[in-house]
Amino acid sequence: MVKSPIKNQNPTITPFYQKIEAPLTKKGITVLQINLGKRCNLACTHCHVEAGPKKTEELSPEICEQLLEIINKFPQIETVDLTGGAPEINYGFKPIVEAARAKGKEVIVRSNLTIFFEPGFENLPEYFAQNQLRVVASLPCYIEDNVDKQRGAGVYQVSIRALQRLNQLGYAQDPNLNLDLVYNPALPTSQEKFSIPPNQQQLEKAYKDYLQQHFGIDFNNLFTITNLPIGRTKQFLQRQQLHQSYFKFLEDSFNPNTVPNLMCRNELSVDYSGNVFDCDFNQMENVPAKTPDGKNLTTAKLLEMDDLDVINEIQTRPYCYGCTAGSGSSCGGSLV
Numbered sequence: 001m002v003k004s005p006i007k008n009q010n011p012t013i014t015p016f017y018q019k020i021e022a023p024l025t026k027k028g029i030t031v032l033q034i035n036l037g038k039r040c041n042l043a044c045t046h047c048h049v050e051a052g053p054k055k056t057e058e059l060s061p062e063i064c065e066q067l068l069e070i071i072n073k074f075p076q077i078e079t080v081d082l083t084g085g086a087p088e089i090n091y092g093f094k095p096i097v098e099a100a101r102a103k104g105k106e107v108i109v110r111s112n113l114t115i116f117f118e119p120g121f122e123n124l125p126e127y128f129a130q131n132q133l134r135v136v137a138s139l140p141c142y143i144e145d146n147v148d149k150q151r152g153a154g155v156y157q158v159s160i161r162a163l164q165r166l167n168q169l170g171y172a173q174d175p176n177l178n179l180d181l182v183y184n185p186a187l188p189t190s191q192e193k194f195s196i197p198p199n200q201q202q203l204e205k206a207y208k209d210y211l212q213q214h215f216g217i218d219f220n221n222l223f224t225i226t227n228l229p230i231g232r233t234k235q236f237l238q239r240q241q242l243h244q245s246y247f248k249f250l251e252d253s254f255n256p257n258t259v260p261n262l263m264c265r266n267e268l269s270v271d272y273s274g275n276v277f278d279c280d281f282n283q284m285e286n287v288p289a290k291t292p293d294g295k296n297l298t299t300a301k302l303l304e305m306d307d308l309d310v311i312n313e314i315q316t317r318p319y320c321y322g323c324t325a326g327s328g329s330s331c332g333g334s335l336v
């Protein structure tokens with residue numbers, strides 16, 4: 001058995017490191033995911049970053065400079081993945097986009113789409129297209145009612161208009177303009193409603209048929225994502241007294257074939273303060289990545305060490321079972 005200093009805070013659940021029978025290690029880093037801040041024009045019930053219009057936390061000019069230096073210095077970074085909050089309204093969005101594109105890197109913007117209709121952001125779709133950003137947008141269902149329940153009244157119709165606008169600009173037609181959608185299941189209100197996402201390919205076809213038929217919308221890929229019991233999802237489950245049983249459900253759905261492809265294996269996730277994490281979920285739960293000598297990793301430290309591949313062991317927690325359940329789950333959808 002692999003020893004770990006981490007105590008299992010969830011006694012009915014097998015510690016994740018025991019389940020995978022070895023420490024989880026990094027492969028070479030190729031993805032830099034940056035959470036630009038918690039400001040968002042929406043406040044969705046499932047939001048794992050607990051973002052919203054009243055939040056003020058965002059990237060500082062100092063950390064933005066460090067990130068630009070990292071982007072310019074390390075050709076091994078193939079993808080810069082921008083998230084939030086609504087990344088577009090947080091400090092540093094455009095400088096980071098433009099630096100990464102100038103180096104020929106893929107840039108992903110995780111957009112909630114509704115931001116296109118906020119004052120001052122009307123030209124974002126054109127900006128996305130000009131810079132060939134890959135747009136990844138949450139549309140948790142293709143049915144209006146289900147989306148509005150999760151994201152707020154009227155969000156579905158606004159999202160549809162935004163997708164039509166992206167299509168008009170060439171998204172999902174031009175091979176350089178990728179538009180991907182994200183599905184996540186509704187939050188369960190009883191144990192019988194626990195679910196992991198259905199087959200990604202089949203659901204993608206259902207989305208494509210429905211959106212094309214009803215709205216003439218095209219998109220490239222659908223990513224199915226499991227609800228991890230963190231952030232607002234954790235609070236919701238705790239209120240329903242389903243927290244422990246949901247962990248158990250995820251553990252019982254463990255699929256070892258997902259482990260080689262976990263997104264934490266090739267990414268660094270950075271917060272608006274320059275702290276470095278193994279993934280966005282660890283960032284939200286404040287579980288920092290560690291240097292080989294056990295210190296918390298930061299962007300300043302990465303620059304000082306002049307190396308991105310400095311993490312010996314990925315920090316795992318019981319919510320990691322959310323990434324390994326069924327076909328697996330990541331910011332890029334299912335894993336197997």
Ligand code: SF4
Nearest residue numbers: 040042043044047112
């Ligand atoms: S749009 Fe995204 S970041 Fe904003 S509240 Fe909703 S889930 Fe959170």
Ligand code: SF4
Nearest residue numbers: 262264279281320323
């Ligand atoms: S939550 Fe998922 S991505 Fe993050 S460390 Fe655990 S397995 Fe890896």
